[in-house]
Amino acid sequence: MDTDIKSLGDIGFSGDDHVVPFDVTALDTRGRAVQLGPLLDAILGRHDYPVPVARLLAELITLTVLLGTSLKFEGKLIVQTKGDGSVDLVVADFRTPGDLRAYARFDEDRLAAAEAAGLTSPTDLLGSGILAFTIDQGEFMQRYQGIVEMKGDTLEAMAETYFRQSEQIPTVLRLGVAELFDRDETGRSRHRWRAGGLVAQFLPEAPDRMRMPDLPGGDLPEGAESRVIPIDDVWSETKALVATVNAGELTDPQVGAERLLYRLFHEHGVRVYPAAAVADKCSCSREKLAGVLGGFSAGEIRDSVEDGHISVVCEFCSTTYLFDPGEFLER
């Protein structure tokens, strides 16, 4: 261990599947960092997605837990893509304080063709469409939804656009996904998914320092050079530091979220706060699905019967629920 790591002092390491909030007062920067392991293996393993789909979903899950753990109320954050690509829908659904569920929908033939052609960037897979952020505080509160067009090669870039447009908070994001091939205790080869992410936002205490240095120069004609906007020096420093992070560091279990934050910001003084655990947990239930079936007409119920029962599979967690059609016909 080198001296840098020792001087982490009392911070300790919260480990995988824990979101670590931090701030750097000198840079007016606040954010969160995370490394995900078991949660991803559970979700991605259950669905057995092709690798490009699994990577995309892992990135979206990482983004969602980074943002969801910032909610200051009980509720949900749903981050969802909808596009015309071979992966037409990717959704992650975070429920406070730390339940996460997610799934992706794709067309096998189109995906195979895209893979054969080497077209597996997020843009290639998702096509054109939208990325939607929905905040749901329960049935008595209005839902909030922010939508950005899917433009740019990365989910990071799309999410930064969302924060610029909808939240008007200068934001930088890093997301990384890795596959780890190693051996378990008995020497058998093993495959594990890992992901890591970091979000940093410019949130000065003094409101007059709150500017939007990231905003583009307005409606300039095509080809015209964009206006140079004065950029707050401390925010530039945060952006420059975050830009140095690579996917290897984000996902390396030997680094961990705290050590990464220390490496990046120790010269400016970084504080970390108690981590929030996130877990693979679906909110589906027999009762909820029975409620949905209860709204079906007798004809619809009869049409749903196969082999004497109605089978409903949760898209998120793949749990199969079997119902006796009689339950919904004797009314």
Ligand SMILES: [Zn+2]
């Ligand atoms: Zn479920």
